[in-house]
Amino acid sequence: MNGRKQIGAKGEEAAAKYLTGQGYRIIDKNFKCRIGELDIIAMEGQTLVIIEVKTRSNLSYGLPCESITTEKKRHILRTLQYYVMVHRLEELDLRIDVIEILSREDGFYVHHIKDAI
């Protein structure tokens, strides 16, 4: 695993920990299909929440959430539609969140943006 992927994986781990602490029930991680990938899939009450995690170790390239482009949003949306279809989840409310994580030596800084896309 190279350095960039490692940072990403650690960030996702931190995000999952944060979400569990917030009362979310994590039901899937790193769901992959031909269309794209979903980082974290969780339930908050009766709402299915898809979380895109963006991790950065410094801010010299801007905020993490700024790197989510329209293209990326479309990928997430289409993957979500596929996920909902495969798992027959049409009756659930859906939401897409973004979690920004800034990884520093003294730990992770988490910023949760609800209903981001």
Add this chain to the structure above:
Amino acid sequence: MYSKITTSSVVGVDAEIVTVETDLSPGLPSMTIVGLPDISVREARERIRAALLNAGYRFPSKRITVNLSPASSRKEGTHFDLPIAIGVMTASGDISPEEAVRYAFIGELSLDGRVTPVQGAIALAIGLRNKGVEKLFLPAGNKLEVSILKDIEIYPVEHIADVEAHLSGFQSIMPFRGRLRKSSAGRISSSGDYADVAGQEGVKRALQVAAAAAHNILMVGPPGAGKTMMAHRLPGILPAMTYEESLEVTKIYSLAGQLPAESGLVTVRPFRSPHHTISATALAGGGSKPKPGEVSLAHYGVLFLDEFPEFQRKALEVLRQPLEDEVITISRASATVTYPAKFMLVAAMNPCPCGYYGHSTRKCICSEYQILQYISKISGPLADRIDMHVEIFPVPCEELIDEEKGNSRRMDSEQMRRAVETARSVQIDRYCKEKISYNSQLTSSLMEKYCLLDRESKQLLKMAFKTYDLTARSAQKIVKLARTIADLEELENISATHVAEAIRYNRFFTAGNKYEKL
């Protein structure tokens, strides 16, 4: 998860009821508005979302579908913001549907949740009232305008929270009752009194005759003779508008977005004097989404066109339909609308480009050809629709400077208006069984019934016919004018003196027979 809210939408000058249906269903959060919304309605989405969140309410993260029914007619305007927002709140359970269904809603939302005034509020409210709606929520900024309506309760609101508080019974809003301001207060316009006009008693008399039956009038004279000055004083001698007339004028101004924010009913007769560079579209009304033009803004009032031949030919020809039918029909790809345009046309012009043709002391420097060109701008059909053609001469200096001589027999506006009011009521009484109200609207069949001439007047008319080479139409105009002049004197029968005066106002003025015939 479903709600129904009442609002309305403007079609031409009228409004039809629109039902806002909102449905919330599970799925990715989104909001779709269907039912042929135009961009201003579709943008409501962003405003509603921000307004609800900033006002402290929740914006449901559901699939929201809004349908504006009937879905087949086009909807435009920002007044859909409030009804859609209330629809969303009702569907998500923040407002009880039993309460919301008893009211209609109009209003635009700002991003912080305030409800801001909309254009055409009075037209929307009239449409709702005609369909039996009894309670209406509207922006506080529109309350004065709409309070003139008698049989609808209005609930003015500043903020969307006010609506929610009222509907949940938390804090009720009292229905607003405006007091109808007496119209006479604003009637004498600031434009001045006819008593300020020195001399020109003959022209003042002509304007009085014109005002008495809303005859169209053309004034021809050199610069500085007082054409503009006298035209501006015309609204001061017109009778006050009735409640229905005021309502109609207010509706047009509201639709055009020209109603000042803090005013209610338009009670003063409109006086519109567009500049001669005006385009045909601005005069007639139009645009990709039709809006009333100057002819409609002058409804029940005066349309004053100074420097008449300087207007674009196209703009002038636009006047033909409203002069004939008292309405104007505008057809665009998006819609065809008919706006009322019942105005009194007052036109002023110089006799030639330099202005001094036929002047007693100054010499005209225009060539024959130039003059012909100038006059031919006013086409025969247009000149034909103007009942009165009056020449104005400059006031001699003795009358201007020698106050005593001038003052002794000056008519003032008050005096003139009383005569006009009497003449108009005589006409309304006489035509109560017909479809018209004034002499200027007489058709030839009605003229046979109401404008009987005695032997002497017939002879006079015959003589004028020969001497001035009149057409059948101008003979008719003379009879109509004679009728009005008789009405000003409250006389039942038209006599030779009335016909003689009418002939004076009808010297011909078209390109075909130029000044020699004047």
